[in-house]
Amino acid sequence: MTIEELQDIGKIEKEKQEGFKYRIHVCVAAGCLSSQSGLVKEALEKEVARRGLESWALVKGVGCLGLCTAGPMVAIEPDGLLYQGVSVSDASDILEALGGPPVNRLDCSAHLPFFARQKKIVLENCGRIDPESIEDYVAEGGYGGLYSALRTMTPAGVIEQITKSGLRGRGGAGFPTGLKWTAVSKTKSNVKFVICNADEGDPGAFMDRSVLESDPHRVLEGMAIAGLAVGANYGFVYVRAEYPLAVKRIRTAIARAERLGVLGRNIFNTTFSFDVTVRLGAGAFVCGEETALIASIEGRRGSPRPRPPFPSELGLWGYPTLINNVETFANVPPIIRKGGAWFASIGTEKSKGTKVFALAGRVNNTGLIEAPMGTTLREIVFDVGGGIIGDRKFKAILTGGPSGGCIPDQFLDMSMDYESLAQVGAIMGSGGLIVMDDSSCMVDVAKFFIEFCMSESCGKCVPCRVGTVQIYNLLKRITEGGGKPSDIQLLEELCDLVKNTSLCGLGQTAPNPVLSTMRYFMDEYKAHIEDKVCPAGTCHMNPTEESQ
Amino acid sequence: MDEKEVDRIKVNEDRRWRLVNRTMRLHGHQPDALIETLHAVQESFGFLDLDSLKYVAESLRLPLSLVYGVATFYHFFTLKPPGDHTCVVCLGTACYIAGSSNILKTVEEQTGIKPGETTPDRKLSLLTARCMGSCGLAPVVVFDGEVHGKMSSASVLENVGRLLNHDD
Numbered sequence: 001m002t003i004e005e006l007q008d009i010g011k012i013e014k015e016k017q018e019g020f021k022y023r024i025h026v027c028v029a030a031g032c033l034s035s036q037s038g039l040v041k042e043a044l045e046k047e048v049a050r051r052g053l054e055s056w057a058l059v060k061g062v063g064c065l066g067l068c069t070a071g072p073m074v075a076i077e078p079d080g081l082l083y084q085g086v087s088v089s090d091a092s093d094i095l096e097a098l099g100g101p102p103v104n105r106l107d108c109s110a111h112l113p114f115f116a117r118q119k120k121i122v123l124e125n126c127g128r129i130d131p132e133s134i135e136d137y138v139a140e141g142g143y144g145g146l147y148s149a150l151r152t153m154t155p156a157g158v159i160e161q162i163t164k165s166g167l168r169g170r171g172g173a174g175f176p177t178g179l180k181w182t183a184v185s186k187t188k189s190n191v192k193f194v195i196c197n198a199d200e201g202d203p204g205a206f207m208d209r210s211v212l213e214s215d216p217h218r219v220l221e222g223m224a225i226a227g228l229a230v231g232a233n234y235g236f237v238y239v240r241a242e243y244p245l246a247v248k249r250i251r252t253a254i255a256r257a258e259r260l261g262v263l264g265r266n267i268f269n270t271t272f273s274f275d276v277t278v279r280l281g282a283g284a285f286v287c288g289e290e291t292a293l294i295a296s297i298e299g300r301r302g303s304p305r306p307r308p309p310f311p312s313e314l315g316l317w318g319y320p321t322l323i324n325n326v327e328t329f330a331n332v333p334p335i336i337r338k339g340g341a342w343f344a345s346i347g348t349e350k351s352k353g354t355k356v357f358a359l360a361g362r363v364n365n366t367g368l369i370e371a372p373m374g375t376t377l378r379e380i381v382f383d384v385g386g387g388i389i390g391d392r393k394f395k396a397i398l399t400g401g402p403s404g405g406c407i408p409d410q411f412l413d414m415s416m417d418y419e420s421l422a423q424v425g426a427i428m429g430s431g432g433l434i435v436m437d438d439s440s441c442m443v444d445v446a447k448f449f450i451e452f453c454m455s456e457s458c459g460k461c462v463p464c465r466v467g468t469v470q471i472y473n474l475l476k477r478i479t480e481g482g483g484k485p486s487d488i489q490l491l492e493e494l495c496d497l498v499k500n501t502s503l504c505g506l507g508q509t510a511p512n513p514v515l516s517t518m519r520y521f522m523d524e525y526k527a528h529i530e531d532k533v534c535p536a537g538t539c540h541m542n543p544t545e546e547s548q
Numbered sequence: 549m550d551e552k553e554v555d556r557i558k559v560n561e562d563r564r565w566r567l568v569n570r571t572m573r574l575h576g577h578q579p580d581a582l583i584e585t586l587h588a589v590q591e592s593f594g595f596l597d598l599d600s601l602k603y604v605a606e607s608l609r610l611p612l613s614l615v616y617g618v619a620t621f622y623h624f625f626t627l628k629p630p631g632d633h634t635c636v637v638c639l640g641t642a643c644y645i646a647g648s649s650n651i652l653k654t655v656e657e658q659t660g661i662k663p664g665e666t667t668p669d670r671k672l673s674l675l676t677a678r679c680m681g682s683c684g685l686a687p688v689v690v691f692d693g694e695v696h697g698k699m700s701s702a703s704v705l706e707n708v709g710r711l712l713n714h715d716d
């Protein structure tokens with residue numbers, strides 16, 4: 001395949017689609033599918049056929065349109081109209097309205113700030129292309145980055161652009177991607193691996209899932225570019241078995257890419273080969289940790305091992321291995337196409353580009369969003385998120401899931417970047433954002449997360465295996481009304497111990513939600529312990545029962 | 549396990565084993581095929597019983613203890629046969645904030661079983677999950693593989709009632 005052939009495929013596809021006066025995009029990502037968008041798509045297709053408009057209107061399945069809570073979502077192009085809560089019976093009205101005023105009852109322009117405040121790099125194709133069509137991806141410039149990397153750049157040149165872009169890992173820790181790629185590229189080995197971490201363990205986060213379901217080729221292209229840069233010919237996508245649709249779409253994408261010759265042997269008629277295999281996770285949070293993930297691909301229990309040695313030296317089956325998150329890879333093709341300097345011009349001084357967030361909890365607009373690094377929390381919660389449900393009072397926002405922290409309202413104007421979040425005791429994490437209002441009890445939330453870590457602890461090291469149980473028992477006692485004043489200090493000591501002596505990130509970060517709620521909501525702890533009341537009314541207090 | 553036992557399992561070989569065997573063949577019967585193979589067994593039979601674990605161990609030349617260890621480590625695998633229907637209550641953060649613990653309590657009271665258990669008439673298994681990735685629709689409950697969003701105690705009662713009274 002030459003670049004001309006690739007461009008031809010894209011051009012033909014574009015012309016084909018633009019030949020239709022109207023394109024009706026129906027969201028077929030998991031959120032909307034579960035509110036029956038599949039049936040809506042069928043109904044629209046039938047309606048088009050019934051009216052004999054097959055050459056005039058195209059009905060196309062697309063990935064997540066973002067406002068998942070209002071699904072099934074439908075977009076009308078080229079008008080840029082958005083419809084929400086569409087049902088099968090709306091099909092006729094939607095077609096009737098084409099070219100005229102929109103169907104008022106479905107119109108979603110009230111949510112305009114939700115869309116206007118976002119900036120899309122990773123999600124640029126989400127909701128625009130058919131995730132099962134490689135031609136559609138190519139029509140948007142897809143695989144052009146891989147072509148440039150292969151035919152016009154050296155591996156070192158590719159890494160230079162990634163380094164220059166300032167891209168940092170989106171899996172949680174924010175490690176500079178350029179440094180990681182350099183480390184793997186410098187190892188001397190004939191066999192190296194690239195792994196895409198799609199385990200997405202944070203419960204309440206769905207960014208990686210949405211990217212895989214909506215634009216799977218972008219991730220494959222990013223992985224292939226990485227393979228070229230570090231000298232690896234094999235890739236693995238490790239994805240949760242709980243995401244069957246994402247698994248199906250990434251498998252379809254691999255097959256189509258191989259057929260087109262942009263994956264597999266002799267890509268773009270060069271000597272470069274890159275094969276990608278999908279591996280299923282099996283529901284263990286710890287397998288998101290890179291050494292545990294590697295053990296899992298090898299078919300073993302997902303137990304982490306001490307680092308160093310890092311996977312970049314000693315990874316899958318002992319070979320040098322590059323491991324990055326889905327979103328990290330998804331940022332790579334645009335960086336190669338537009339240059340590292342372009343990417344570095346977006347965001348803050350130390351956090352470049354955008355971040356995809358899964359916004360959920362007590363906000364009006366829950367869904368998938370992308371905003372430049374440095375956007376304030378207020379903008380995310382109140383502009384994009386449309387404020388708190390029922391106009392209740394904002395209490396805190398949780399970032400980073402079970403490893404993260406709660407940020408209270410005094411920091412609403414804080415910029416969302418790696419450093420600022422760390423300063424207030426939270427982390428960027430992978431992008432799960434859970435908004436809480438005054439109906440949530442912060443002690444209960446801390447208990448919820450420590451319970452999660454307790455049951456997900458792999459049991460390999462004592463501080464985490466035993467410590468999380470101890471912390472849980474203390475919090476349980478406090479939320480049941482049996483807390484003692486000395487429990488606070490005990491909690492602090494235990495958290496400190498678990499944080500500093502656990503073997504892997506799970507244990508090291510497990511106390512974070514407890515510590516951050518103690519830091520900002522000590523009055524709630526005190527109310528539970530001293531007054532035996534739960535201010536939010538969540539906990540069932542049994543103060544008479546004196547537990548020890 | 550002795551050879552006869554392997555034979556017995558192989559004799560019983562039906563269509564469902566073919567998927568399992570194909571998975572192992574695809575991975576050249578290497579040890580790293582284990583998790584993929586267990587997925588195939590669970591997909592075919594709904595759960596992992598001791599016979600299948602033995603068969604997989606034998607076929608991949610792995611100690612049964614290791615196969616058992618892996619099967620029990622991962623929450624996705626179940627060693628007990630599920631009931632006719634399943635009800636999975638999501639206990640991920642978004643669903644938790646939206647009140648999923650009350651929904652779980654409702655189901656527990658209605659069915660008299662705890663997560664991981666099946667009703668005595670084997671009609672319904674109750675399970676919990678950590679995020680189904682449909683947090684925009686929290687709280688989420690999955691009935692027989694179908695995601696239902698924005699559930700309330702009333703709507704979950706109705707669905708569970710339907711499954712419990714369903715005869716087939």
Ligand SMILES: Cc1cc2nc3c(=O)[nH]c(=O)nc-3n(C[C@H](O)[C@H](O)[C@H](O)COP(=O)(O)O)c2cc1C
Nearest residue numbers: 169170171197200201288289290324325328505506
């Ligand atoms: C307990 C634990 C769970 C993790 N879960 C994930 C995950 O679900 N997805 C992910 O990409 N990274 C996860 N990580 C981080 C990975 O270990 C690793 O740092 C990351 O995949 C590297 O990719 P990046 O540099 O692109 O962020 C987890 C780490 C720990 C300690």
Ligand code: SF4
Nearest residue numbers: 458459460465613617
């Ligand atoms: S001591 Fe217990 S947990 Fe450890 S290996 Fe032996 S049986 Fe397993």
Ligand code: SF4
Nearest residue numbers: 459460461464504507
């Ligand atoms: S910190 Fe926890 S999860 Fe990590 S190795 Fe130790 S016991 Fe396992």
Ligand code: FES
Nearest residue numbers: 027031032065068
């Ligand atoms: S899943 Fe349809 S809009 Fe997100």
Ligand code: FES
Nearest residue numbers: 638640643680683
């Ligand atoms: S937390 Fe329940 S679907 Fe995500």
